Amino acid sequence: MSRPVVVVVGAGPGVSASVARRFADEGYDVALLGQDQQVLDQLAADLGARGATVGHACVDVTDEQAARDAVRRFGEHTGRIDVLHFNPSAFREKDPLSLTVAELVEDVALGVGALLTTVQAARPFMSAGGRISVTGSMAADDPSERAASLGVQKAGVRNLVHSIDKTLSDDGIRAVSVTVRGALAREGAFTPDRVADAIWDAVATDDADWRSEVPYSG
Structure with a gap:
């Protein structure tokens, strides 16, 4: 049986990299989707040293067709997708009086909309x-x-996760949002690792x- x-x-050097390493272990x-080829290459080498077979694609996940194609290629190559972990969000330092509608929509497209794209692309390769x-x-x-847009993204993606979970639960596929109630840090309870x-425990x-x-909450 295949692994x-x-x-x-949204693979990068922070939480997503720690998630990838934890699952590899x-x-x-x-399979990694990210926007920085150098980061992807470095992470892929680390994961490979841990015994994982690694694929990666440098893609803007707000480009719906490119994101769908990348996930589909991963699924077709491996024949299965057991876990889809979604990490992207946009941090834009603008308050509600300076944030434009176009900027809000752009940020939500990354932090919420791309989850729809990747879940829909992954679904044919997922099973109970x-x-x-x-x-x-x-x-x-x-x-x-x-x-201001970050809170909208995180509230929106959590709401979407609830809907995805209800939609797929009859097929034995479940969805979870792990709400990190603290600021990421290099030490203590809120390190990326x-x-x-916590994400592994939720998935398991x-x-x-x-x-x-x-x-x-640490």
Whole structure:
């Protein structure tokens, strides 16, 4: 039987990299979608050294066709997608009086809309037991006025996860948003590795105990 496969959307050097490493250490092969080729190459080398087979694509996930094609290629190559992890969001330092509608829509297209694109592309390759996870944030409940669009993205993506979970649960596929209730740091409870551990724990939860939102408070 082939190894399970995780697709990490929005792969970069932070939480998403820690998620990729955690799943690789758990015996998963890894597919990476990101925008920085150098970061992707470095992460792929790290994951390969951990024993994972790694594929990666440098793509703007707000480009719907490019994102769909990349996920489809991964699925066709591996024959399966067991976990889709979604990490992207846009941090734009603008308050509600300076943020434009066009900027808000652009940010939501990344932080929320791209989840739709990648889930729809991954679905044909997912089966019962499959999981969709999202890096959530306390900004959904306690937004900063300095970055008004971020709270909208995180509230929106959490809401979308609830809908995805309800839609796919009859097929045995579940979705979860892990709400990180703290600021990422290099030490302590909110390092990227600790957040990745929380995401792994949420994904590994049995259906009987499943919740479509799991808070992580350290």
